[in-house]
Amino acid sequence: MSTIETYLTEQRGPGYPDKHAPVVRCDCGSKVECWDAWSNACPTCPREYNSDGSELAPRRFWGEETGERF
Numbered sequence: 001m002s003t004i005e006t007y008l009t010e011q012r013g014p015g016y017p018d019k020h021a022p023v024v025r026c027d028c029g030s031k032v033e034c035w036d037a038w039s040n041a042c043p044t045c046p047r048e049y050n051s052d053g054s055e056l057a058p059r060r061f062w063g064e065e066t067g068e069r070f
């Protein structure tokens with residue numbers, strides 16, 4: 001399982017709410033900063049994470065209820 005290590009905060013200036021992004025420790029050991037609302041790719045393996053820091057299913061399985069396969 002991947003785990004969220006911490007959260008980053010970006011201050012976007014007066015009048016804008018702060019933006020937060022989880023930093024995920026990927027199963028492969030890399031850290032992934034999840035700034036994008038949809039998908040954030042690990043720099044060293046094919047895994048992707050959403051803005052909550054949850055691992056996305058591999059793209060070829062999107063739209064199917066197949067569970068995890070490798």
Ligand SMILES: [Zn+2]
Binds near residue numbers: 027030
């Ligand atoms: Zn990874």
